[in-house]
Structures are given as structure tokens and as C-alpha cells.
Amino acid sequence: MFKQIFYTFLSFFSSRSRGTAMKNSDCLSSSIAVMKYSGVWMPDNLTHGGRLAYIVFRYVTQTVMFFFIILAEIAYVYKHRDDSERMVDAAVLLMSHLVQAVKLMTIIVRQERIKRLIALGDGPAFTPSEPQLKAQLERAVKLTGLVGNLILVSAGVTAIFWFVVPALKDVLTLPLKITFPFDVKGQYIFAVMYFYTSLSVVISGVGDAAENFLVSGVLTLASTQVGLLHEQLLNLKGDGKQDKDCCYKKAVLCVKFHQRIIEYVEEIAKIFGMPIFCQCVTSSIVVCMTVYKITITQEPVEMMTMIFYLMCVMMELLMYCFPADVLINKSLQISDAAYPEWSGDVRTGKVLLLTALRAQRALVVNAGGMFRISLPTAAAVVQTSYTYYALLQQKLKKE
Template sequence: MLSRTRAAIFLLMATLRPRLTWHQQFLEDVERMVDAAVLLLSHLVQAVKVLTIIVRQGRIKRMIEMADGSAFTKPESKLKAIRETTIRLAAIIGNVILCSACNTGIFWCIVPALNTELTLPLRTAYPFDIDGPYIFAAMYAYSAISVTVSGVGDAAENFLVSGMFTIASAQLDVLREELKAIGTEGSTDNYEKAKLCVKYHQQIIGYVEEMADIFGLPMFCQFVTSSVVICMTIYKITVTKEPVEMVTMVFYLICVFMELLMYCYPGDVLLYKSMLVAEAAYPSEWSGDQKTSRVLLLTALRSQRPLAIDAGGIFRVSLPTAAAVVKTSYSYYALLRQQLSK
């Protein structure tokens, strides 16, 4: 009786083994597909950003010169302090982002060396044989360097857009301070100051519109692909069994979240500060002359329409959009897990 039971168990195991092997092979294929999808989408977005900078580098240089020029550089100590504080904050954020990109690239290069079977950091197909010791070492070094340089370059591209957002927000703070100074005790030539504030406001609006026209397409591509990339990265984190690989993907997920926040948070701040201009332009206790009040009223009316950037005419660059992207990513992930469980 015992021998018959053992025979039945062995027969059942022999029957299930091909199925288990097929199931394991299926999961491995899905994991490779996830790796390829994350890599493809990340490089496609980065290619759009690089092409945008190359094709429109003249316009970008003019925007940078405008930010450093006399139009956006105020000599007054209080106004100068606002600009310098903003620049220091932007520099700190940029350094944090670059460090995160470097750490992600380093971990990405370390993971293959810790596996039982040494592979390249980028597990893709190559049109030539890479099994030789010299060619494998050369391709490993090339992949490691390219991954790190690509990550740092992508972070720098994102920081360029985020920095321009931050500069525009700082200029709105300066504009509000100049508007509040009109009509105060001891102030003279209120009408001339009001006209200068109107021109200054128009320059800020033109700066933001030019920025939206230049970087609208890269931001649109970033929002479209981020939901899929976040979904695939979360799936990779849940299925991996290697601790170092899990840490690598967590770092990569943080970088993707930071990419969204680098666009959405400064865009949300810009939108909010642009709506505060109306309050500074025409306060409730205003008692100045009628000529100046008309100019300030026009500024207040224009400020009722916030300075918001719509990437591709669809996605509003703000924090609610970032939340919507994350929510969509989780929906994709839940659907993917449900389909794989079947």
C-alpha cells in the first residue's frame, strides 16, 4: 500500500513538472518584457528631451539670457534676496536629484555582478557574439557607463525645465513686492511704477508661454509614459528575489517620482503665485490716484487667469496631475497582477 502511494505521488510530480516549468518560463518572459518596456519607454522620453534641447537650443539660450538679464535682475536688496534664495533652493534640489540618478546607475551596474550568472546591466539582444572574455568586459563597461551617463543626463534635462519654472515663480514674488510698494507712504511717481509693473508682468507671462511652447512636448511624453513605467517598476519590485536588485528598482522608482514632481510641483507653485498677483496689485485699502488705480486694475484683471502650463494641451502641469498619474499606474499594476494570476 505504501509503495502504491509513493508511486502515485511520483506520477503526480512528473505530471506537474512540465506545467511548473512552463509557468516559470512564462514568468521569466514577462519579467524580460517588463525590463524591455521600462528601458524602451525611458529612452524614448529621453530622446524627445534631447532632440528638443538640440533643435530649440537657440530659444533656450535666449530664455537663460533673459533670466540673467536686467529685466529679471533687480538691484534692490530685498528683491535681490528673493532671487538668490530661490537660486540656492534650486541648486540644492538639483544636487539631490543628480545624487539619486548616480546612485541608481551605480546599483544598476552592481546587480549583474552579484548574480550567480554574470550578465550585462542591460539585458538586451546584441547583433554580435558577446561571450568572449574581452568583448564581454568591454560591453559590460560600456553598458555601465552608458546607464550612469544616461541617468545623470536625464536628471539634468529635467532640472533645466524645473529651474525655469522656479525662476518664473521667483519673478512673481518680486512683482508682488513691487506692486505692494506702490502707494505706500513716501512713494512718488506711482503711475510710472505701475506702468513698469505692467511691463514686468507681461515679460513674465511671455517667459512662461515661451517655456510652455518649448518644453510642452517633452512634458507630455513624460506624463504619458510615467504611468506605464511606474506600473512596470512596481511589478518588478514585487517579483524580484534579489535584495540588491530590489533596492535598485526602488531607487529607480524614486527617480521616476522625482521626475514627475520636478515638473508638477514648480508648476503648481507657479500657478498659485500667479493668482496672488491680483491681491498685491489692487489691495482693498487702496487710496491712490485714479490714473494709477486703472493701471493696477488691468493688472489685477489679467492675474485672474493663472499662469498654467498644459503639456500637449491635455495635462495641466500641477500636483493633481502627478497624483492622477500615480493613481493610473496603480490601476495598471492591479490589472497586470490580476491577469497574471489567471
């Protein structure tokens, strides 16, 4: 799997050096490759038999490597329900895995809609013909793809730390806090279970990063398209005293482009609203428990692992909130750029006025229809995490 990701990473940049036409979705290629080889993302152009074989592959990999682990973690929490410290220790990954299950099922169930969304982003409506705007879009795609690869690498490093730490302790334990319905203390069975849980940590960790970046990538592409619309409107104002018919046609195209972007963002919110909601709600709890573990651990390697994990959790939150916040700010700038303050054609002015009025409502992604995603949302999550942390400390001190 990692070999395929590496080759995808190289081909992403080598294709540009050969002059191959870049797709807007190229920034998502590594994430899609991870999901494809872990059984989440069904490849295109499969035969009927190939689709059935892939469904079986998906069922085996996700059930064995992911859902069995969740059941074992739930069993551990239930077994130690009277021990608050052990429950906190186990609940860190359990909460993350439960949210990942929501993302996983969303991508599997709504995969055709997601593919249509990506195809729409690759279509001519979102690919400008002007050299300046096209170059701006390509730079954004390259930068987004690079960030996505860095996120996948950081998730892989964190996963490796997670299963290496138990091997450095005096008493070797499994990487995860789990309970199985059979004895795993035997020499051979313990080695098998250690390898199994370690592989599960890597697959689920990198897979979770890929699923998160899929949402972040489409949000980033949406904000980039809004930026292109802003440039087109400014250029239109500069041409306002020239050919009136040409300006009118360009203004109509800008209105249609704006409407397509609105529909694109609304579809993102409909598809990914619930996973984003679950991620924001549980992030405050996960951050609280992770910070608590960092403060009580006495082992430097374990502390480093938890710090890496905390960075990944915060990165997950920012992968949703930052591009959504950029989208909000850029969409509000459309109103100023579209306002017809130049002395051009009256027809063009009316068209731009409609665009300016519509752009006064920001393009937002609501998490489950409850609250909008933005950087203030991330700040609120961190603030809530600190409140939970203070309450957790007080409760454990009393015990």
C-alpha cells in the same frame, strides 16, 4: 564629467563668498555642465571649426552611448514579445530612454531658443535693484542650485546601483536587458559590452536628470519672479499715499514686469510642452512596471536598485509638476496684490486694475496643449499607475 560637475558645484558657492555677481541661471550651471560634456549642450563662443568638432562629438557620444542602446532594447522586447514578464523587465528602461530621446532632441533642436530664454532670465528685466528683492532672488537661486545638484547625485547613485547589481548575482549578466546582432558570451567581448552598457547607464541616467532639471529650473525661476512681482505690488500699496507720480511709474513698471513674466512662461510651454507631455504619459507606465519588479524580486540589492529608480521616476515627475503648481498658485495671488483697494492716484488704480484682471488667469504650462501641469496631475499619474499595476498582475496570474 563628474569632476567638472564637482568643480562647478564648488565654484557656484565660492563665487558668492568672493562677492562675484550671481546670475539667475547659476542654479542651472551643473545641469548645463553635464549636458555640455555629454555632447548635448553646445558651448558658447566656439569657432566655426570648434562647432563642427562639437557636432561630431555629439553625434558619436549620443549615437554610440544612447541610441544604439535603445535599438538593442527594442530588439530584446521584440525577441521576447511572447514572454510578458521579460517584456515588463525590459520595458522599464526602454520607456524611460524613449522619453529621454524626445527631451534630447528638443534640447538639441531648440537650443538657441533655450539659450535666449536663459539670457532673458539673466537680464535686467528679471534682476531687481531693490536690496530686499535681490536678496530674496539670490536665496531662491542658491536653493534651486542645491536641489539640482542633489538630483544629479541621486541619479548617479541609481545608475551605479544599476550596473553593480548584475555583478553580485551568481550568474553575471549585462546591466541592461538588450539584444545585439552578435554573440556577447565570449570572455573578452562580454567584458567590453559590460563596460559599454555600464557607461551608457551612467551617462544616460545623469544626462536625463540634467535635462529634467533644466525645465524644472526655468519653471522655478519663473515662479520666483512672480513672487517678486507680488512683493513689488504690496510695497506699491504701502506707498499709495505718497508721491502719486512715483507710484504711477512703479505701477507701470509692475505691469511691464508682469507681461514679461507671461511671455517667459509662454515660451517655456512652447519649448518644453511636448517633452513634458511624454514624461507624464509614460511615467504612469514606468511606475507601474517598476513597482511590479519590486514586488517580485527576491534579491535585496536589486530591490534597493528598483526603489532608487522608482524614487528617480517620481522625482522626474515632481520636477515638472511641483514648480508648475507653485507658479499657478503664485500667479493667482497677483490679482489680490494688485487690486487697487487703497485711496491713491486714479491713474495708478486703473493700471493696477488691468493687472488684477489679467492675473485672474493663472500662469499655466500645458503639456503638449493637452492638460496643465500641476500637483493634481502628478496624483493622477500615480492613480493611473496603480490601475495599470492591478491589470498587469491579473494578466500575469492568468498566464
